[in-house]
Amino acid sequence: MVIADTGFWLALANRKDRHHLMAKERLGELREPLITTWPVVTETCYLLLKRLGNPSQRSFLDSFSYGAFTVFDLRPEHGPRLSALVESYADLPMDLADASLVLLAEELGHGRILSSDRRDFRTYRWKQHKPFENLLL
Numbered sequence: 001m002v003i004a005d006t007g008f009w010l011a012l013a014n015r016k017d018r019h020h021l022m023a024k025e026r027l028g029e030l031r032e033p034l035i036t037t038w039p040v041v042t043e044t045c046y047l048l049l050k051r052l053g054n055p056s057q058r059s060f061l062d063s064f065s066y067g068a069f070t071v072f073d074l075r076p077e078h079g080p081r082l083s084a085l086v087e088s089y090a091d092l093p094m095d096l097a098d099a100s101l102v103l104l105a106e107e108l109g110h111g112r113i114l115s116s117d118r119r120d121f122r123t124y125r126w127k128q129h130k131p132f133e134n135l136l137l
Contacts, residue, residue, distance in 0.1 A: 001035040001108060003101055004069060007116030008136055009036075009044040013056050019116045019136065026114060026136055034069035035108070037100035041071055072104050081106075092120060102126050 011019035012027065041064070048056040064071070074082070085099040094102075098120060105111040105126035114136040115121045121132045 001033050001070070002030060002135060003104055003108070003111070003113040004034045004036045004040070005101060005113060005115035005117060005121070006040050006043045006047065006097060008114035009040075009060060010047055010051070011116055011136075013048055013060065014052060017116075022136060023114070023116075034114075035072055035104065036069055037072050037097070037104055038074065039095075039097040039100045043095075043097045072100075072107070074100060074103070078103055089124065092123065094120070094124070098124065105130075105132065 007019070008023055011017040011023035014020060017023075044060060045057050048060055063069070081103055082096065082099045085102050086094050086096070088094075089098075098117075101113065102124050105113070111126050111130055111132035113121060113132050113134055115132075115134055116136060118134070118137050121134050124132060126132065
C-alpha cells in the first residue's frame with residue numbers, strides 16, 4: 001500500500017495545480033492500493049470544497065465509496081504517539097493529518113508516500129529515524 005497525503009489528492013483533482021500531471025502519472029504507474037487516514041480525508045474535503053467547490057469534494061468521496069483508496073482508522077491507543085509526534089515537530093509545526101501519516105507509516109512498516117509537501121516529508125521520520133520516500137516528487 002502507498003500512503004496518500006492531502007497534497008496528492010488536491011493535485012489530482014485540480015488541473016491547474018503544478019503537480020497535477022505528475023499526480024496523474026504516478027497514479028497510473030502504481031500497482032498497489034492507496035491508503036490514507038481520516039484526518040487527511042477531512043483536510044482534503046475541506047480544501048477541495050474551499051478551492052474547487054462541492055463537485056470536487058463529492059467526486060473525492062465517491063472515489064472512496066468505489067474503493068479507490070482505503071482509510072486507516074486511528075484508535076485511542078494511537079493518541080500518545082500522535083501527541084508525541086506533534087510535540088516533536090512543533091517547530092514546523094506538524095498538524096494532525098501529517099502526524100497520522102507518520103503513524104500510518106509506522107504501522108505499515110514503510111514510508112512510501114505520495115505528497116506535494118516536499119519540506120515536511122523530507123523532515124519527518126517514522127520510527128524516529130526512517131525517512132519517507134516521496135513517490136510524487
